Amino acid sequence: MKQNPDLILREIYGKNILMPIRYNEASNDPIYFNEVAALIWKLSDEAKDPTDLLNAVCRSYNLKTGSAEAAAVEGFINQLLESKLILAE
Amino acid sequence: MAERYCMHNQSMNDFIDENFEDIRAPFTAGFELTAKCNLNCVHCYAKPDRNHQDFTLDEFKSIFDTLVERGLLDCYFTGGEIFTRPDFEKMYVHAKKKGVLVSLLSNITLLNQHHIELFKEYPVEVISTSMYGYSEASYEKVTGVKGSFRKFMNALELLQKNDIKYELKFVAMEQNIDDLYKVREFGNKLGVPMVVILDVHPMSDGSMEPVSFRLTPEAAFDFDVRDEGRKQFWKDVAKELLTGEIELRPQRTIQRFREGYLYPCSIANQHVFITSDLKMQGCVRASYRKFDLRKGSFDEGWTYLQKEFVEKKSTLNYKCNSCENIRFCEHCVANFMLAYGDEEQVDPFFCRVAELRRNFVEDEIKRLAKGE
Numbered sequence: 001m002k003q004n005p006d007l008i009l010r011e012i013y014g015k016n017i018l019m020p021i022r023y024n025e026a027s028n029d030p031i032y033f034n035e036v037a038a039l040i041w042k043l044s045d046e047a048k049d050p051t052d053l054l055n056a057v058c059r060s061y062n063l064k065t066g067s068a069e070a071a072a073v074e075g076f077i078n079q080l081l082e083s084k085l086i087l088a089e
Numbered sequence: 090m091a092e093r094y095c096m097h098n099q100s101m102n103d104f105i106d107e108n109f110e111d112i113r114a115p116f117t118a119g120f121e122l123t124a125k126c127n128l129n130c131v132h133c134y135a136k137p138d139r140n141h142q143d144f145t146l147d148e149f150k151s152i153f154d155t156l157v158e159r160g161l162l163d164c165y166f167t168g169g170e171i172f173t174r175p176d177f178e179k180m181y182v183h184a185k186k187k188g189v190l191v192s193l194l195s196n197i198t199l200l201n202q203h204h205i206e207l208f209k210e211y212p213v214e215v216i217s218t219s220m221y222g223y224s225e226a227s228y229e230k231v232t233g234v235k236g237s238f239r240k241f242m243n244a245l246e247l248l249q250k251n252d253i254k255y256e257l258k259f260v261a262m263e264q265n266i267d268d269l270y271k272v273r274e275f276g277n278k279l280g281v282p283m284v285v286i287l288d289v290h291p292m293s294d295g296s297m298e299p300v301s302f303r304l305t306p307e308a309a310f311d312f313d314v315r316d317e318g319r320k321q322f323w324k325d326v327a328k329e330l331l332t333g334e335i336e337l338r339p340q341r342t343i344q345r346f347r348e349g350y351l352y353p354c355s356i357a358n359q360h361v362f363i364t365s366d367l368k369m370q371g372c373v374r375a376s377y378r379k380f381d382l383r384k385g386s387f388d389e390g391w392t393y394l395q396k397e398f399v400e401k402k403s404t405l406n407y408k409c410n411s412c413e414n415i416r417f418c419e420h421c422v423a424n425f426m427l428a429y430g431d432e433e434q435v436d437p438f439f440c441r442v443a444e445l446r447r448n449f450v451e452d453e454i455k456r457l458a459k460g461e
Contacts, residue, residue, distance in 0.1 A: 008188035012116075012160045015108050019162075019188035021211065028212050030162075030190070032104060 001047045002087050009033070009041055016041075018085070026084040036061070040077060044086040050077050101163045101190060105359065110341060113399070114160040115391070117355070119362040119373050120149070122180065123169040128196050129233035130221070132262055132289045132299040141366040146176045148367055150183055155387045156361070157187045163214075165192040167373070169365065172199035178207055185211045192217060196232070197248070198240035205251045216248065216255040217284070223268035223275065230264050249279060256282040261312065262289060262302040269312065285319075287312060288419070288438060290374065291427040300428065306441035313442075314449060323446060327453035349410070351403040351422055351432055357394035371398040374423035407433045417450070418443035 003009075006024035010017045016038035018031040033041065040057055047053035054074050055065070063070045080086045105116045123143045126133070144152075153161075164184065171177055172195060184191050192214040208216075220241070222228035228238040248255045257276045261269050269285070276283040287309040289299045313319045345353035357371035364370060368379040369390040378397045380390030409415055420439040426432045 008186075010162070010188045012162065013109060013112055013114070017104070017162070017188075019190070021185050021188065023210055023212050030101060030104070 001044050001049065001053060002089055003041060003045050004085050004087055007031075007085065009038060011038070024084070031085075036073065037076065040073070040080065041086065044080070049088065050074075050081065053077055105162065106341070109160075109359070112160075113358050113395070115156050115359065115361040116160050116162050117360045118156055118161055118164045119360075120153070120164060120166050120180075121168060121363065121365045121373075122149075122166050122171045122177065123174050123365050125173045126168055126170040126196075127173060127199060127234070128170065128237055130231055131233065131264065132231070132260060132302050133292070143174070143365040144363075144367045146179055149180050152363055152367070152382060152387065153180075153184060153187065153189075157189060159387070159391075161187075161189055163190040163192075165194055165217075167194040170199065171195050172197075172204070181207065182211060190214045194218075196237075196241065197244040198237050200244040200247060202247065205247055205253060208253050209251065213254060216253065217258060218245075218255060219258040219260055220245075220272050220275070221260065222265045223271040227265045227268050231260075231262070249281075256284060258284045258286060260286045260289065261304055261309070263304065264302060266304060266308065270316075273316065285312065285316070287442075290424055294376075297428060303438065306438050306445065309438075309442055310445040310449075313446060323450055324453055327450045327457060330450065331454055331457055346415075349402045350399075351401045351407070352398045356423070357391075357398040361391070361394070369394065372423065374421060374427065377423075377426055403433060408435045412440075412443075414440070414443035414447045417446035 004024060004026050006022040007018050007020055007026065010019050016033040016035070018027070018033055018041065020028045020030070036057070039060060040053065043056045043060075044053055047056055054070065054077055057063070057073050057077075058065060058070050061069070063073070077086075081088060102117075109116060124141065125143070156164075166177075166181070166184075171193060174180070181191060181193075193216045195216060195218055197216065197218045218241075220228070221231035222238070225238040228241065229235060232238075245255075247253075257272070257279075259265075259269060259272045273283055273285070287304060289303040291297050291300055313323060342353045342355075352371070354372075356375060360372055362370040362373045362375075363382070364376075364379065367382045369382055369387070370376055370379045371394050375398065378394070380393045382390060403410060409418075409420060412418070418439050419442075420435065422432045425434050425436055428434075428436055
């Protein structure tokens with residue numbers, strides 16, 4: 001997996017903003033991420049696939065696989081993939 | 090669920106206000122890429138005979154990267170004319186790759202297909218350009234350059250055809266006032282945002298020559314009540330004043346004004362301006378106090394500007410502090426300083442416009458109260 005290279009994550013005074021660089025299908029406007037979203041974005045570059053990414057996020061937050069929280073994270077990972085903010089190689 | 094993780098469509102200014110209210114950092118900035126210009130506009134605030142050497146690409150990158158480290162999110166490039174710089178593209182792409190929003194202020198007469206391709210690949214926030222007149226004669230009466238109107242119109246067509254975001258500005262002056270409503274209608278037909286500027290500023294060296302082209306306060310106010318959009322704005326103000334307190338400026342600005350700060354705006358607090366000879370100012374207007382970035386670091390300059398602007402309080406004599414029309418006023422201390430060499434010497438143009446607006450709003454309130 002990889003981050004969409006046409007966007008860059010800016011971390012400013014504890015806030016996370018995904019800023020557009022090049023024209024792209026995902027977003028040409030800033031997107032304001034919370035801490036979890038920013039972590040998913042950062043980990044997505046090292047993950048092999050969405051399951052690997054989900055496991056990495058769950059490890060970071062001590063979430064049990066199959067918990068409601070993990071399901072929410074999985075849903076968000078899918079949204080990031082669908083919107084092409086992160087890409088499955 | 091996703092709304093809990095991320096948020097789209099929030100304007101950058103709102104984001105900065107909501108999240109960084111108490112943080113002093115250069116979240117927004119202006120960069121004067123060059124003092125050179127291919128036009129010779131009668132009203133231009135930038136002194137035309139500045140013969141300094143513009144900052145180099147490396148100097149630009151260095152200060153830009155420092156600002157990015159300190160929090161820069163949103164900036165604009167201005168001039169002179171930005172497209173006279175052969176390395177404009179390199180500076181623009183550098184800024185975009187750092188994850189900063191970039192707006193451009195340009196007369197667009199040098200804009201070409203190459204720039205269009207650049208903005209398609211690296212989208213610009215907005216290109217803000219002035220239409221100085223509706224006809225060749227009135228446009229060139231302001232710009233002083235033959236053939237500039239044709240180049241402007243060709244560039245406008247390029248922007249429109251290629252769906253590049255832009256806005257039209259109109260600087261209303263004696264020279265072109267007859268064209269104001271024609272340009273307004275032209276902008277409406279194109280479907281682009283229009284910004285009408287009614288107050289011409291002194292030059293950055295304090296010369297008052299451009300101000301002589303300024304409309305009278307009565308003529309400026311006339312636009313407020315004849316233009317449908319502006320008229321509605323003031324009618325809405327009346328309506329809201331009837332139902333409760335409203336403020337026309339950001340809360341922090343109002344608060345700082347009440348606490349007696351002379352510069353209640355974001356100057357040198359969350360904004361900075363870098364001139365093309367690498368001087369650091371609090372904003373584009375405040376050219377009378379600057380820090381030379383070739384002689385010291387950004388942090389030294391930032392501290393200097395804090396003392397000179399952010400912490401500066403007004404005296405008891407400052408007329409604006411006790412003015413009942415302040416809510417209707419667009420006064421700027423930096424303009425007072427440029428014009429009179431005194432930050433507290435009020436420009437009567439602003440006082441009169443504010444007074445006329447107040448009268449209009451009060452009449453409107455009376456009308457509404459009567460149920461008319």
